[in-house]
Amino acid sequence: MARRAASSLVSRCLLANRAASSAGAAAPAVPSALRRADGTRGLLPGVLQRFSTAAAAEEPISPPVQVNYSKLLINGNFVDSASGKTFPTLDPRTGEVIAHVAEGDAEDIDRAVAAAHKAFDEGPWPKMTAYERSRILLRFADLIEKHNDEIAALETWDNGKPYEQAAHIEVPMVARLMRYYAGWADKIHGLVVPADGPHHVQVLHEPIGVAGQIIPWNFPLLMFAWKVGPALACGNTLVLKTAEQTPLSALYVSKLLHEAGLPEGVVNVVSGFGPTAGAALASHMDVDKLAFTGSTDTGKIVLELAARSNLKTVTLELGGKSPFIIMDDADVDHAVELAHFALFFNQGQCCCAGSRTFVHERIYDEFVEKAKARALKRVVGDPFRKGVEQGPQIDEEQFNKILRYIRYGVDNGATLVTGGDRLGDKGYYIQPTIFSDVQDGMKIAQEEIFGPVQSILKFNDLNEVIKRSNASQYGLAAGVFTKSLDTANTLTRALRVGTVWVNCFDIFDAGIPFGGYKQSGIGREKGIDSLKNYLQVKAVVTPIKNAAWL
Numbered sequence: 001m002a003r004r005a006a007s008s009l010v011s012r013c014l015l016a017n018r019a020a021s022s023a024g025a026a027a028p029a030v031p032s033a034l035r036r037a038d039g040t041r042g043l044l045p046g047v048l049q050r051f052s053t054a055a056a057a058e059e060p061i062s063p064p065v066q067v068n069y070s071k072l073l074i075n076g077n078f079v080d081s082a083s084g085k086t087f088p089t090l091d092p093r094t095g096e097v098i099a100h101v102a103e104g105d106a107e108d109i110d111r112a113v114a115a116a117h118k119a120f121d122e123g124p125w126p127k128m129t130a131y132e133r134s135r136i137l138l139r140f141a142d143l144i145e146k147h148n149d150e151i152a153a154l155e156t157w158d159n160g161k162p163y164e165q166a167a168h169i170e171v172p173m174v175a176r177l178m179r180y181y182a183g184w185a186d187k188i189h190g191l192v193v194p195a196d197g198p199h200h201v202q203v204l205h206e207p208i209g210v211a212g213q214i215i216p217w218n219f220p221l222l223m224f225a226w227k228v229g230p231a232l233a234c235g236n237t238l239v240l241k242t243a244e245q246t247p248l249s250a251l252y253v254s255k256l257l258h259e260a261g262l263p264e265g266v267v268n269v270v271s272g273f274g275p276t277a278g279a280a281l282a283s284h285m286d287v288d289k290l291a292f293t294g295s296t297d298t299g300k301i302v303l304e305l306a307a308r309s310n311l312k313t314v315t316l317e318l319g320g321k322s323p324f325i326i327m328d329d330a331d332v333d334h335a336v337e338l339a340h341f342a343l344f345f346n347q348g349q350c351c352c353a354g355s356r357t358f359v360h361e362r363i364y365d366e367f368v369e370k371a372k373a374r375a376l377k378r379v380v381g382d383p384f385r386k387g388v389e390q391g392p393q394i395d396e397e398q399f400n401k402i403l404r405y406i407r408y409g410v411d412n413g414a415t416l417v418t419g420g421d422r423l424g425d426k427g428y429y430i431q432p433t434i435f436s437d438v439q440d441g442m443k444i445a446q447e448e449i450f451g452p453v454q455s456i457l458k459f460n461d462l463n464e465v466i467k468r469s470n471a472s473q474y475g476l477a478a479g480v481f482t483k484s485l486d487t488a489n490t491l492t493r494a495l496r497v498g499t500v501w502v503n504c505f506d507i508f509d510a511g512i513p514f515g516g517y518k519q520s521g522i523g524r525e526k527g528i529d530s531l532k533n534y535l536q537v538k539a540v541v542t543p544i545k546n547a548a549w550l
């Protein structure tokens with residue numbers, strides 16, 4: 001059942017989208033400075049009917065949850081930061097303060113790493129059987145399910161993502177991931193290998209020790225699960241640094257993890273900023289492994305910090321500029337819906353977003369028209385409101401960055417088909433935006449926008465689109481939309497990316513490995529591959545006297 005829940009992410013979102021599309025709503029009058037393809041400026045009255053109203057015109061809905069945990073979690077206790085400092089975490093709907101959160105820095109990272117070390121060296125955790133560890137993860141999954149709605153509300157409040165998405169897709173997926181890793185805990189074992197001589201050779205798979213984990217804000221809980229699940233299944237202890245924009249949900253679920261029976265010191269959570277807490281973790285001499293998810297630029301920084309300190313092993317999940325390729329045999333309506341989902345899901349804040357929509361020239365004009373109609377129907381508004389498909393962007397910095405990219409698109413000569421402006425006058429809502437006639441060399445086709453901005457590019461030949469798709473510093477994911485098995489097979493092998501979704505997108509089952517080629521990262525998370533990130537391999541060689549066989 002959980003598997004169905006996870007694998008049907010796309011279809012559920014598509015259904016939700018369709019239902020929401022028909023809801024319609026009036027929208028605020030926001031003048032746009034940008035000129036669109038149809039020669040209009042700003043939002044026409046007709047357009048107002050279709051963008052949602054909730055963004056600007058209504059009071060924000062009160063979140064059905066309270067913030068109970070805002071301190072650092074070190075050695076099983078919620079504690080103030082050593083400096084006593086706090087920082088505000090903000091509601092993206094309004095920019096107002098949700099809570100003041102303890103701000104960890106290097107001294108707190110030291111305390112957390114010391115606790116994790118003690119738990120690894122002396123605590124009950126490494127002495128527990130794998131089955132006992134597995135049962136803690138299973139109990140944790142049950143508690144996640146029990147508290148599904150509060151956790152989802154906290155995630156929506158802090159991040160701005162639609163509550164329905166958090167409650168029906170992401171939080172259940174966290175429980176699913178925990179059960180997946182619970183299943184692995186007692187199936188991780190080494191090998192006995194034959195040697196050239198009278199030797200008994202064992203290959204042991206051991207936990208690495210203390211893992212340092214740094215996560216971003218776009219999927220705070222899922223990133224928690226992708227990192228904490230395999231580290232615990234393999235018997236490690238850890239220090240997790242959350243993103244400064246979204247510290248709340250990890251603290252909440254870590255409390256549940258202790259309720260499930262996790263010994264103190266095994267999981268430590270430090271809220272704080274990248275250049276202070278994050279850098280201290282990446283460069284810590286007593287951290288044995290670093291797992292990082294975030295931008296490619298920061299990935300390079302932490303890799304260097306790891307190398308310059310104790311050469312800890314590093315896995316990186318970084319940015320992307322994923323092609324979504326629509327061949328001329330595609331059902332255009334279906335392709336439009338899937339391409340829309342591939343880009344706009346989670347306010348466009350997905351590392352693997354299908355942010356270069358390549359459309360075959362034979363169906364290009366029809367596709368652009370229909371993509372515009374679909375974007376105009378997108379319901380943008382308070383993420384706590386039922387039927388809302390798109391909430392606000394995470395913060396002012398990202399909001400301004402996206403508007404800058406929209407400006408680049410216009411200045412570079414792409415055609416603004418729809419959108420192009422903020423929505424409302426408070427919070428960080430942005431109109432679903434589409435550019436057509438996008439050329440490969442444009443900034444909007446090269447760089448990660450991380451927002452609700454779809455770039456449509458025209459192509460006419462399979463080899464051409466392969467070449468253009470691969471002409472990117474990134475190699476995270478791709479979507480392929482075709483009825484031809486031969487075309488799909490050619491594309492899936494030719495594309496230099498870590499995931500290819502054929503006639504689907506954003507399918508994220510626990511067992512499917514995820515990660516990037518090129519500057520999209522190093523290593524894989526989820527699936528069996530993720531276990532290797534958290535295991536050391538030790539060869540033990542013992543002479544055998546009077547061996548019955550070799």
Ligand SMILES: NC(=O)c1ccc[n+]([C@@H]2O[C@H](COP(=O)([O-])OP(=O)(O)OC[C@H]3O[C@@H](n4cnc5c(N)ncnc54)[C@H](O)[C@@H]3O)[C@@H](O)[C@H]2O)c1
Pocket residue numbers: 214215216217218219241242243244272273274275277278279280282293294295296298299301302316317318319320350351352448450476515516520521
């Ligand atoms: N490949 C993936 O699986 C995946 C998943 C989600 C997000 N991402 C990527 O993450 C990016 C968006 O997230 P972001 O804006 O939070 O990225 P970011 O790199 O700014 O921040 C990510 C994390 O790194 C920390 N950090 C920042 N500077 C640091 C430093 N000097 N030393 C140590 N830590 C530091 C931040 O505090 C945060 O916790 C996008 O590029 C997106 O593609 C990738």
